[in-house]
Amino acid sequence: MSSPVPVVLERAAVTAPAVGGVAARELLSPTTLHLNDRRIALIGANGQGKTTLLRLLAGLVAPSSGSVSVAGLQWARDAKALRGAVGMLFADTAAQLIMPVVQEDVELSLRPRRLPRHERRAEALAQLRALGIERLAERSVYELSGGERQLVALAGLRAAAPRLLLADEPTAALDLVHRDSVAAALLGSEASLIVATHDLELAAECERAVWIHGGRVVADGPPDELIAAYRASARGLAPWPGAETGAEA
């Protein structure tokens, strides 16, 4: 197994600019994090900043202050190298599938590897088979269900073989059988994984969890401990982090 891809945030913050009459808003407070584990789960309630952090790591949003580096590289300087090294699976995969037919879409991800056509086809089919969706190979991407799209997008990402895989709610739309195959594919991948998820079973299988609340990292450590604390807050058995001190809940 390859060593984890180091991700370093030094007081990195994200601010959404003012739009029309809506004031600028800090989505992620200045955050310092050193992530160097193979499987990391981002947990927390809706709208607390998990996707914002993933978007920062994927280079989809620039830090408004501070810095972010992935494998020692920064998006502002090294975008070309990072594009090949980092892959993101979006929660809404509608925009992630580009080609009209499933197999062609997965093959597109294999282009940079410059394989002969027949090898590309075989590899694309192997990726679909690994997720239990070989039957979708000839289908139009426009006809797929939400869960099927999620699986095809993951097959394409795996084919691209990024070193760091960012996944936003990868199991949310899936039935139990496909949820298990996606969880196994993510957790068993050669790539380092940072996954934002409400699937606490998936989070529990990671090596480390980071709990994000109110745009801040409020806890960071072993998944079992963080999940127990998060459950207690979500069920009203403990205050939300920061609530005792009057910070935003």
Ligand SMILES: Nc1ncnc2c1ncn2[C@@H]1O[C@H](COP(=O)(O)OP(=O)(O)OP(=O)(O)O)[C@@H](O)[C@H]1O
């Ligand atoms: N471009 C933007 N402009 C303004 N606000 C934004 C923008 N993007 C996200 N937000 C807000 O930032 C907050 C955090 O959103 P984010 O998507 O990071 O949450 P999340 O923890 O991933 O939530 P969920 O579990 O619901 O996916 C939310 O209140 C969201 O409305």
